[in-house]
Every structure is written in C-alpha cells, then in structure tokens.
Amino acid sequence: MSDELLYGAYSRAIMPSVFNRFKVRRVFGTRKRSGVFFGRQAPALLVYEDESQYPIDLYPKIGEGKRESIEEFLQNLLTGKIAVKV
Secondary structure (H helix, E strand, O other), X not given: OOHHHHHHHHXXXXXXXXXXXXXXXXXXXXXXXXXXXXXXOEOOEEEOOOOOOOOOEEEOEEEOOEEEOHHHHHHHHHOOOOOOOO
C-alpha cells in the first residue's frame, strides 16, 4: 500500500481507541510520526462488526496498563472468552 492509503487506514483504525480509551500511538508510531509503523513494522488486526465500514477494535493495543496482542485476541475469540460478530 502507498503511504497515503496506509495512513488513511490507520486514521480509520484508531477510532475505537478514542471511544474505548486505549492507546495505540506507542504501538504504531512515535510522538512525531503517528502511525509510521502501522501495517509495516507493526502488524495490525482490525475487528469489524457485520458490514460496518469502520473497525470496532484494533490489535495490538495498550489498555488499562496492559498490552493486548493480536494472538491474545484470537485465543480469547477461539476459547469463547469474548464474542464478536465477525
């Protein structure tokens, strides 16, 4: 993806972090370059609900002082600890 397309995806992807109060800036970028690692050096998993245009969640993330990985999300989904319509 071009830098423009990737930054557009990052901009949409961070919406859940604002509403749910978790941190992604340190995961996907730096203070000066927000989202610079998104989808390149830092893989990203976006969780969508039904046919929504915008993601409802994003992994990895830092929430409540704990980093939540993509692997943890998938493990919790498989074991039924969380329920998401995907």
